[in-house]
Amino acid sequence: MKEERKYWNPAVETLPRERLVEIELKRFRELLRWSQENSPFYKKKFHGIEPEDIRTLEDVSKVPMTEKDELREAQVGKKPYLYGDLLAVPPEQLSVFHQTSGTTGKPVYIPDTYESWQWVVEVWCYILYGAGFRPTDRVFLPFVYNVYIAFWQGHYAAEKLGCEVVPGGGLETKARIQKMMEVKATGLMNTPTYGLHMLEVAKEMGIDPKRDLTIKKMICAGEPMPEPTRLRLEEGWGADVFDHLGGTEPGGWAGMCSEKKGMHVIEPHFLLEMIDLETMSKPIPPGVKGVAVITSLCRRSIPLIRFNLKDMMMVRDEPCPCGRTSVRVDQVGGRVDDLRKIRGVFFSPSVVEEVIRGKFPEVVEFETILTQEGIMPVLTLRVETDPSVAESQQKELRKIIREQLKIRTNLTFEIESVKPGGLPRYTLKSARFKDSTKK
Amino acid sequence: MEYDLKAMDLEIKAIEERTKRLRELGNGFMAVERNADSILTFVYLLKKNVSDLIE
Numbered sequence: 001m002k003e004e005r006k007y008w009n010p011a012v013e014t015l016p017r018e019r020l021v022e023i024e025l026k027r028f029r030e031l032l033r034w035s036q037e038n039s040p041f042y043k044k045k046f047h048g049i050e051p052e053d054i055r056t057l058e059d060v061s062k063v064p065m066t067e068k069d070e071l072r073e074a075q076v077g078k079k080p081y082l083y084g085d086l087l088a089v090p091p092e093q094l095s096v097f098h099q100t101s102g103t104t105g106k107p108v109y110i111p112d113t114y115e116s117w118q119w120v121v122e123v124w125c126y127i128l129y130g131a132g133f134r135p136t137d138r139v140f141l142p143f144v145y146n147v148y149i150a151f152w153q154g155h156y157a158a159e160k161l162g163c164e165v166v167p168g169g170g171l172e173t174k175a176r177i178q179k180m181m182e183v184k185a186t187g188l189m190n191t192p193t194y195g196l197h198m199l200e201v202a203k204e205m206g207i208d209p210k211r212d213l214t215i216k217k218m219i220c221a222g223e224p225m226p227e228p229t230r231l232r233l234e235e236g237w238g239a240d241v242f243d244h245l246g247g248t249e250p251g252g253w254a255g256m257c258s259e260k261k262g263m264h265v266i267e268p269h270f271l272l273e274m275i276d277l278e279t280m281s282k283p284i285p286p287g288v289k290g291v292a293v294i295t296s297l298c299r300r301s302i303p304l305i306r307f308n309l310k311d312m313m314m315v316r317d318e319p320c321p322c323g324r325t326s327v328r329v330d331q332v333g334g335r336v337d338d339l340r341k342i343r344g345v346f347f348s349p350s351v352v353e354e355v356i357r358g359k360f361p362e363v364v365e366f367e368t369i370l371t372q373e374g375i376m377p378v379l380t381l382r383v384e385t386d387p388s389v390a391e392s393q394q395k396e397l398r399k400i401i402r403e404q405l406k407i408r409t410n411l412t413f414e415i416e417s418v419k420p421g422g423l424p425r426y427t428l429k430s431a432r433f434k435d436s437t438k439k
Numbered sequence: 440m441e442y443d444l445k446a447m448d449l450e451i452k453a454i455e456e457r458t459k460r461l462r463e464l465g466n467g468f469m470a471v472e473r474n475a476d477s478i479l480t481f482v483y484l485l486k487k488n489v490s491d492l493i494e
Contacts (some may be wrong), residue, residue: 009488010442011442011444011488011489012488012492015492019494021491023491023492026491027491041494114476114477114480115479115480115483118481118483118484119483119484119487122484122487122488175466269487269492298487
């Protein structure tokens with residue numbers, strides 16, 4: 001009898017941890033040397049560091065971290081045009097262009113050679129296979145791909161894995177839902193927000209995705225997905241929903257397996273380190289919330305070495321029943337950049353999503369706004385409910401939401417009801433937190 | 440399931456060698472050069488997936 005194939009790479013994914021770390025250290029040294037020899041930015045940044053001296057993970061932590069602002073500065077006004085001092089290959093070898101969204105400043109341009117792009121795609125094959133995508137799947141991608149990396153990797157990885165890929169860009173949401181029905185798609189890739197939006201639209205069309213569609217697995221990208229949001233998607237779609245971690249600079253670097261408890265780092269293609277939130281430099285052990293620092297070990301066009309992701313996460317160190325030996329990581333608390341100290345309390349907007357998605361199924365959309373009244377910061381939550389919620393029920397709902405948020409955050413929110421359709425819907429990165437106090 | 444990584448590695452190296460030779464023979468012949476380069480890209484990935492695991 002044919003053994004069930006659980007892994008994209010059975011040799012790598014079940015390697016003993018010590019061996020994984022050895023390979024990661026060897027690749028780290030190679031990447032460091034490559035960067036020093038080929039990228040003016042890293043040549044300067046890592047001047048005096050001898051790659052052969054990096055023998056342990058502790059040695060790695062002595063190499064300076066790379067911040068996003070440094071990547072920007074290394075590109076502005078420098079040659080070759082767009083990529084500047086970061087580029088570590090001759091420009092004529094480049095074959096793919098992507099850029100960051102520019103949410104936190106000027107975009108960073110990330111090109112790839114054919115080789116480094118194929119590596120990015122390969123890593124996504126680990127993620128998709130781990131989430132149960134197989135050559136028998138017909139995968140629907142309801143997005144227009146563009147300068148951002150989102151879904152390009154997913155598209156090419158699904159194709160490489162052997163799935164049949166249905167590009168669903170250039171269609172309205174209703175047409176996409178009809179197309180999924182027509183082709184009997186079994187897999188779906190989308191943002192969590194758009195997955196929820198499609199549920200709303202399907203309902204308007206009299207379609208129950210659980211009953212009328214054939215989606216059995218979904219992988220989400222583009223924005224953090226708290227567990228209550230993932231569960232809401234599973235319930236609405238009647239499908240297994242998986243999360244992954246990735247970005248333009250590192251590529252996709254971790255994915256959920258069938259256990260759906262944390263995300264496996266794609267080792268030894270990446271080296272993940274966790275650092276302390278306070279000092280932003282001290283390494284922390286598993287089980288402690290901190291900030292993720294990542295090295296993409298095999299992407300040579302624009303190397304990314306000890307890149308501060310500014311995402312708050314926590315590593316799990318218990319073995320995973322799926323048999324993979326890579327470490328798992330949970331997203332906890334959103335982005336460091338979004339953290340605010342309000343009335344002496346640390347507030348992360350991602351907590352609002354956890355509360356709303358976990359406890360209030362009647363709320364279809366929401367946004368949090370931080371304003372300042374005199375010296376007092378004010379948090380307002382605007383909620384839009386399903387049209388079936390009567391006007392007379394809104395007051396009670398606002399009261400319960402306020403209480404639940406107070407319990408979770410120790411902060412008092414102003415709650416406002418918004419008429420159906422009054423809040424924006426997002427297809428890629430959502431912007432549900434607006435800080436009006438920022439100059 | 441056990442895999443013979445060493446045997447796979449030998450095949451990967453043989454593909455690499457032959458592809459490099461093909462590329463030299465087709466120097467200036469774009470349809471050969473570019474397709475040979477593509478093969479070498481996938482050889483690179485095979486090395487990352489297999490050869491690098493051999494101690």
